[in-house]
Amino acid sequence: MNQLQHETSPYLLQHANNPVEWYPWKPIAFERARRENKPILVSIGYSACHWCHVMEHESFEDAETAAFMNAHFINIKVDREERPDVDQIYMEACQIMNGNGGWPLNCFLLPDGRPFFAGTYFPPHPAHNRPAWLQVLNNLYHAYRDRYADVVQQAEQLMENIASGNQVFRKTELLEQTDAVVFSPVLPQNICFGLQQRFDTTYGGFGGAPKFPGTMNLSFLLDYQHYTGEEAARDHVHFSLRKMIGGGIYDQLGGGFSRYTVDQAWLVPHFEKMLYDNALLLSVLAKAYRQEPQPLYAQTIAETLAFVAREMTSSEGGFYAALDADSEGEEGRFYVWSQAEIDQQLGPRSPLFCQVYGVSPAGNWEGHNILWRARELEEVAAEQGMDAATAQTQLADARGQLLKVRDQRIRPGLDDKHLLSWNALLISAYCHAYHALGEESYRQAAHRAVQFVQAKMTTPTGELWHTYKAGKAQYQGFLDDYADWIAALLDMYTVTFELTFIDQAVAFTEFVLANFLDESDNLFYFTSATQKDVPLRRKEMYDNAVPSGNATMALNLQQLAVLVGRSEWAELARAMLKPMTTSIERYPTAFGRWARAALYEAYPTREVVIIGEQAVRMALELQKKHYPNTVFMAHSQGDVAGYPLLAGRPAQAETLIYVCQNFECQLPVSNIADARAYL
Known part of the structure; x- marks a missing residue:
């Protein structure tokens, strides 16, 4: 019988009524496979995955297909967001076998968990140069039964290749280079040059379709520009952000970003909205x-955080994982419009709206309209004989009206689990938005989310849970959870200047060092030393959809050291x-978070310490501008033991700002303008 009905993952619960006898990833499934000597199918996906839904409907809901699967395989369903460790291992197997991967991910294992075959979507009938799912099942069943030795040999080769992937970053000519070469401005310069070769100068971003935001690379370029004045880097970041904000990847009515677009011009999104994408783009x-206080950025930040508060925030103060791409069985149906609908709702305001947002009777996607900023409002207003202020009011009213209409539609599915690393990314985003806009509700939302994690996703012994839903926290935290959480605690310190956040960051860092570090290469495993339910421990080095946990830990260590x-x-x-440096130079788009760590070593670090009654206020004021490689500390009394930057600096009659760089300090100053001059 199907064993998923007691799970909390929305993705697993979507499959709880399938005729397939699904198990969750638990020992009982492997025990049965060993007992009955059957191969295991691990089918991996996530709730917002369109093709996962398609394959479920075509194959996993089909009685004949399910009967064959149940008779000849032990079938396990995995939510990749709950178990990224499992997903990483078998995705690597898929990429080794096929040269690519994606979801749904279907991997076939020996009873001990070693993979021998992997693929992605398979149709119910041969199509698109892919065999039918039942053909795949039948061939693999007979291979396991009749050619078992060959299957075992294939599994052994795959495991060797997967394990060797953990060694790739040790084998680099960079180990022959001196620190003076590695940790110099030459490295960030080469990274920037490599990114420039991939600039899309027509639409922004990097490369062609499908088009992902590339936020880690944009963040590096902003920091790099601060030190070098590299105008091309700065201009491309701002050009890219404007293009994304104006495109279909951004929800022009409700705020928030979709995961990516299938075209190069940011027009046609894959309509799922992921928490991590919005967190990273907000940051x-x-x-x-x-850097450049443009009203468009302020509006987009405010609209996106309003979307998060409205649709992605739980009553407990944490944040949900994702919104599905599909509603009523169709991708994007919730978000697209016909011109007739808009004309009916807006009446005389419709021509202005349709011109600005590129709406036409024919539509721009499958006969429907994806809203995007096709033209500037001022230009359209002038054509229609309207002053800019009136046009702005009409457009805002029209957007509000259509949002109300859209809210009456059947909504996309909500993945309402909480993932710790993604919650941490959004806590950081709220802190960054607070620095930018000074909106107190952002700091309060971040603080409430921290309290949620501490209450619901932290064990009595101070360890982290990976996921939480419906009162149940489960799965040991992974490296990303700890790394992003430490970063969030450090960001919380910068908006509160409460030393407890630094203390907690130190404690979690010590836990990571004790439980994740491989001392043979000074890099961190993705799974803790105490986790035993995966066939091997891997290291994740690349930025994928989220930043590399190793790179984030490097940044955390750099800051905490100061x-x-x-x-x-x-x-x-x-x-x-x-x-890592050779890999960063060769493949810069895959190592944006590492590139920021390289920047930290290549250019001077600065410490800004403010002591006195106005310390917190002045620190918050200074942080309205972004200063990379800069650590801020503020304290009303000063001279606090255990914090070298505060020790020996007692409060004076007036609040003083100490700015130091490369272990050399300027004379203290007492006003913001003088401090900025040092920075």
């Missing part, structure tokens, strides 16, 4: 605004970065 928008005087952590960050 880079806030950084861009702190904040609490742990020089050995600075040395560890350098040791992590050194073997």
Whole structure:
């Protein structure tokens, strides 16, 4: 019988009524496979995955297909967001076998968990140069039964290749280079040059279709420009952000970004909305605004956080994972319009709206209209004999009216689980948005989410759970959970200047060092040493949809080394970065978070310490502008033991700002303008 009905994952629950006898990823499934000597099918997806839904409907709901699967395989369903560790191993197997991968991911295993075959979507009948699903099942069943030795050999080869992937970053000519070469401005310069070769100068971003935002690379370019004045880097970031905000990837009515577009011009999104994408884009928008305070960025930040508060925030203060691409069985149906609908709803305001948002009777996607900023409002207003202020009011009213109409439609499915790493990314985004716009509700939302994680996703012994839903937290935290959580705690310190956040960041860092570090190469495993239910421990180095946990830990160690005087952590960050440098230079779009860590080593770090009654207020004021490689500390009394930057600096009659760089301090100043001059 199907074993998924007691799970909390929305993706697993979507399959709880399938005739397939699905198991969750638990020992009982492997025990049965060993007992009955059957191969295992692990089918991996996530709730917002369009083709996962298609394959479920075509194959997993089909009685004949399910009967064959139940008779000859032990079938396991995995939510890749709940178990990214499982997904990583079998996605690598798929990529080794096929040269690519995606979801749904269907991997066939020996009873001990070693993979021997992997693929993605298979149709119910041969099509698109793909065999039918039943053909795949039949061939693999007979291979396992009749050619078992060959199957085992294939599994052994796959496991060797997967395991060797963990070694690739040790084998680099960079180990022959000196620190003076590795940790110099030459490396960021080469990274920037490599990214420039991939600039899409027509539509922004990097490369062609499908088009992903590339937020980690945009963030690096903003930091790099600060030090070098590289106008091409700065201009491309702002050009890219404007193009995305004006495109179909951005929800022009409700705020928030879709995951990617299938075209190069940001017009046609894959309509799922992921928490992590919005968190990462919010952070880079806030950084861009702190560099160039453009009203468009402020509006987009406000609209996107309003979307998060309205649709992605739980009553407990945490954040949900995703909104599906589909509603009523159709991708994008919730978001698209016909011109007739818009004309009916807006009446005389429709011509203005349709011109600005590119609406036509024929539509721009499958006979429907995806809204995008096709023309500037001022230009359309002038053509229609309307002043800009009136046009702005009419357009805002029209957007509000259509949003109300859209809210009456059947909504896309909500994946209402909480994932710790994604929650941490959004906590950081709220902090960054607070620095940019000064909106107190953003700081309060971040603080409430921190309290939620502490109450619901932290064990009594101070460890982290990966996922939480319906009162149940489960699965040991992974490296990304700890790395992003430490980063969020450090960001919370910058909006509150409560030392407890640094103390917690230190404690979690010590836990990561004890439970995730591979001392043979100074890099971190994705899974804890205490986790035993996967066939091997992997290391994730690349930025994927979310930043590399190793790169984030390098940044955390760099900051904490300054904040609490742990020089050995600075040395560890350098040791992590050194073997990565050749890969970062060769494939810069895949290593944006690492590139920021390289920037930290290549250019001077600065410490800004403010002591006195006005310390917190002045620190918040200074942080309205973005200063990379800069650590801020503020305290009303000063001279606090355990914090080298505060020690020996007692409060004076007036609040003083100390700015130091490369272990050299300027004379303290007492006003913001003088401090900015040093920065």
